[in-house]
Amino acid sequence: MFKTITILIPAYNEEEVIQQLYTRLNKVIETIKGYSFEILFVNDGSRDCTAEIIKNLRIKDKRISLVDLSRNFGKEIAMIAGLDFSRGDAVVIIDADLQDPPELIIEMIEYWEQGYDDVYAKRESRAGETWFKKWTASTFYKLLQKISRIPIQENTGDFRLLDRRCIEALKQLRETQRYTKGMFSWIGYNKKEILFNRDSRAAGHTKWNYAKLLDLAIEGITSFTTVPLRISSMLGIIISICSFFYMLFIITKTLVFGESQTGYPSLMTVVLFLGGIQLLSLGIIGEYLGRIFNETKRRPLYFVKEYNDNREFISAAQHSEKGYAQRQRI
Structure with a gap:
C-alpha cells in the first residue's frame, strides 16, 4: 500500500494564482513515484472566486479536497483546520x-524517508520584500530567540513536511491565539533544514500588512515566553528603589536647606516617566490577561461551511476521530 502525502494549501483571495499553483504541483507530483497524494485546499473565507476555482479543479482531479471555512479565521487557524x-x-x-x-x-520526501519528522525550508534570500520588512523580520527572530526557552528557527516559514506524529502532536495544541512557527519548534522531534531562495509572488498581493505582522509578532512573544512580564516586574522594583532614595534625598534637602518652590520641570518629568512605565506595564499585563480571557471561552477554533461538497455540520474532533479510525483500518 502506497504512503499518502497531503499537500496542505491555506488560501485567502488567491484566484489569480490557484491555477498556476495546481499546474506546478501536478508536474512535481507526476515525477514522484510510489506515493499517493492528496491536495488539500483550505479556503479561509475568500471573497473572490478562489473556492469556485478549486471546486472546478476538483471535478477534474479527485486528489483535490476542499475545506471551506465559514469565514476568514486567519492563516494560523486555516493551517490547524x-x-x-x-x-x-x-x-x-x-x-x-x-x-x-x-x-x-x-x-523533503527524501529526508522524510531517512527518518526526519519535520523537514523545514529556510530562506537564504527573500525576493519581492522591502529592506525594512527583511530587517524587522530578522530583528524579531533574534529577539524571540533570546527571550524564548525553546529554539525558534530564523527565516523559516510554514513551508515544511511534517510526519504524522508531528501532525497529531500539533492537533493537541488547541489555543485560539496561535503562533504555529513556534509550535513547530515546541513539539520537538527530528528536524532537518533545507535552504532555498524565496521567489516573489506569482500573482496578486500579499495579505500581510505591517499591522498584521505586528500582531503576529506579539502573538509569538506572548505565546512562548513570560519575559515581558518579568521585565515589567523588574522595572517596577528598580523604579520603586530609585523613588525611595529620591524621596530620602528630597526630605533631607528640605530639612537642611528649607522648602523651595523650584523643581517643577523635574517633578513633571518624573511623574510622566513613572506614568509611562505604569501604562507600559499595564499593557503587558493586559496582553496576557486578554489571552487568558480568550482561552477560558473555549470556543471552537473554526467552523466548516463545506467539506468536499458535504454541507452537513461536522466538528473538527469528529472528523479527526473518523480519519484516525480510517488510518487504523489501513
Whole structure:
C-alpha cells in the first residue's frame, strides 16, 4: 500500500494564482513515484472566486479536497483546520502564492524517508520584500530567540513536511491565539533544514500588512515566553528603589536647606516617566490577561461551511476521530 502525502494549501483571495499553483504541483507530483497524494485546499473565507476555482479543479482531479471555512479565521487557524482534515502519512504545508517552490517537495520526501519528522525550508534570500520588512523580520527572530526557552528557527516559514506524529502532536495544541512557527519548534522531534531562495509572488498581493505582522509578532512573544512580564516586574522594583532614595534625598534637602518652590520641570518629568512605565506595564499585563480571557471561552477554533461538497455540520474532533479510525483500518 502506497504512503499518502497531503499537500496542505491555506488560501485567502488567491484566484489569480490557484491555477498556476495546481499546474506546478501536478508536474512535481507526476515525477514522484510510489506515493499517493492528496491536495488539500483550505479556503479561509475568500471573497473572490478562489473556492469556485478549486471546486472546478476538483471535478477534474479527485486528489483535490476542499475545506471551506465559514469565514476568514486567519492563516494560523486555516493551517490547524487543514491538519485536522488531512489524511496523509505526512503533510506538506505550502502557501498558495508560489513564493515557496513546490519542486522542493521532492527533497523533503527524501529526508522524510531517512527518518526526519519535520523537514523545514529556510530562506537564504527573500525576493519581492522591502529592506525594512527583511530587517524587522530578522530583528524579531533574534529577539524571540533570546527571550524564548525553546529554539525558534530564523527565516523559516510554514513551508515544511511534517510526519504524522508531528501532525497529531500539533492537533493537541488547541489555543485560539496561535503562533504555529513556534509550535513547530515546541513539539520537538527530528528536524532537518533545507535552504532555498524565496521567489516573489506569482500573482496578486500579499495579505500581510505591517499591522498584521505586528500582531503576529506579539502573538509569538506572548505565546512562548513570560519575559515581558518579568521585565515589567523588574522595572517596577528598580523604579520603586530609585523613588525611595529620591524621596530620602528630597526630605533631607528640605530639612537642611528649607522648602523651595523650584523643581517643577523635574517633578513633571518624573511623574510622566513613572506614568509611562505604569501604562507600559499595564499593557503587558493586559496582553496576557486578554489571552487568558480568550482561552477560558473555549470556543471552537473554526467552523466548516463545506467539506468536499458535504454541507452537513461536522466538528473538527469528529472528523479527526473518523480519519484516525480510517488510518487504523489501513
